[in-house]
Amino acid sequence: MKPRLRIAILTRNFDPMGGGAERYAVALAERLAARHEVHVFAQHIAHPAPSLTYHRLPALKKPRWLNQLLFAFLTHRRTQAGFDIVHAHENGWAGDVQTVHVRPMRHNLLGDIRGMRRGLRWLKIATSPRLATYLWLERSRFSPCPGRKVVAVSATLREEVATSYPESAACLAVIPPGVALPDKPPAQAEARQALGLPEGFPLLLFVANDLARKGLDTVLQALRDTTPALPLRPHLAVVGGNPGQIDHYRRLAATLGLEGQVHFLGPQRAMSMVYATADLLIHPTREDTFGMVVLEAMAHGLPVVVSRAPWCGLAADLSEKEAWLLDHPNDAQALAQAIQRLLTEEALRARLAQNGPVVAARYAWDDIAKRHEALYREMLEARCAS
Known part of the structure; x- marks a missing residue:
């Protein structure tokens, strides 16, 4: 020994x-x-x-x-x-x-x-x-x-x-x-109710301490652009950020006509509950040496949309079968296309959801x-x- x-x-x-x-x-x-x-x-x-x-x-x-x-x-x-x-x-x-x-x-x-x-x-x-x-x-x-x-x-x-x-x-x-592999995450309806999030709508998830550096402005622009093309209005849950940033992005969401679609939850400790609420994780980061939130979401079976390397270090080890990889973090049009396809193509969404935990198991x-x-x-x- x-x-x-x-x-x-x-x-x-x-x-x-x-x-x-x-x-x-x-x-x-x-x-x-x-x-x-x-x-x-x-x-x-x-x-x-x-x-x-x-x-x-x-x-x-x-x-x-x-x-x-x-x-x-x-x-x-x-x-x-x-x-x-x-x-x-x-x-x-x-x-x-x-x-x-x-x-x-x-x-x-x-x-x-x-x-x-x-x-x-x-x-x-x-x-x-x-x-x-x-x-x-x-x-x-x-x-x-x-x-x-x-x-x-x-x-x-x-x-x-x-x-x-x-x-x-x-x-x-x-x-x-x-990454810690979850044992038994809560049901989506239960998780949304616990966090006060709407049921019956697609829900995108954005998690970051620094909302600007991880690309929340790009996410909001993409949400505005993709909403008219979908049968149900997608909602966005934003986790993290400081009070000043949250106020800024709440005003930006209102300016973009996204009232009622964006929910600012602030920092959260029970992240397994947070991941259980969502249909997709959106992470158009401008600087992530690794990207732990992406790995955590994949461990919970969430399809992820993430910036390619060098903007996200983890993305260098991901394939198109494991995540939707954005060519540039500032391309709101490409992000809107990714959101639309993943919310409307069930087979594509299911493939990424299935492969995520396989990736997480390597870590x-x-x-x-x-x-x-x-x-x-x-x-x-x-x-x-x-």
Whole structure:
């Protein structure tokens, strides 16, 4: 029997409602705790679990860049000794394993800029404590270090990291997020009643923390364009978003003549209930290094419409038999066509619904956790041999 490991998980926000990165950190920590001693170092903890040991760290509300620096310093100081593996989900210099969930800031700031524009951008960075700190913390986690592994959540993200930080290429690996396969989701009528959604109409589902970046404006335009072509008015349930975004998109929906068709549910914890309400998931994302919501919807047997890679990392591993892949996230006309066909062609909808759980089974969380454990033990063996 392999020895039990003592593992530290570093993430500022230990809350499955925080976003894809947070759900990844929470789900992985829980599954590792079934076989190992797992300690969570976080500033915000909203997911108590008896199998985990928590270390709450102090936080600064503002500025955010200074709080990120504080978190990096505190986690480095608290995890220098006593752990077999330190697994970080945040920029900083602490961590044997660094899981990267988002596109590198260097890629966003400097990726396609050349000549004088690049020089001016460097000047902007040099004169901004916020940008300079974020870039320094990012470079700290990608700097070559003996025994360190950098894990990207998709092959698309791995290539972006390798392009932005070529020196990190030798220590890069890919381990995607996992998904929990639902046991017995509620019936659609029951789920809609519980969430106050109309029955007897087709229901599209849109889930995102950042409504703009995931393409809600494109979804609303497509809903307006496809409504006249369908025998029943399709409705749209929007899950997530902050109050300011929700107010903005509620006004936009009214402007587009979609009164009564768009239902803003805000953030939701019982996502299995949410997925059970819908006929389709619509996800014309403009930036998703992986796309956990797409995988979760497929696990629940929902047909999905999603942007192709590079806009969605998961889409690089999907075929046309498994999802409807949009060539561009801003193409409302193409999205309207996808919605119309999927709501009117039962055989097409059924094929995607049937293939979704098959895809999700390839990403079962228990298997993903075992891949992390294998990486940990490989690192420890190399450490002992050196």
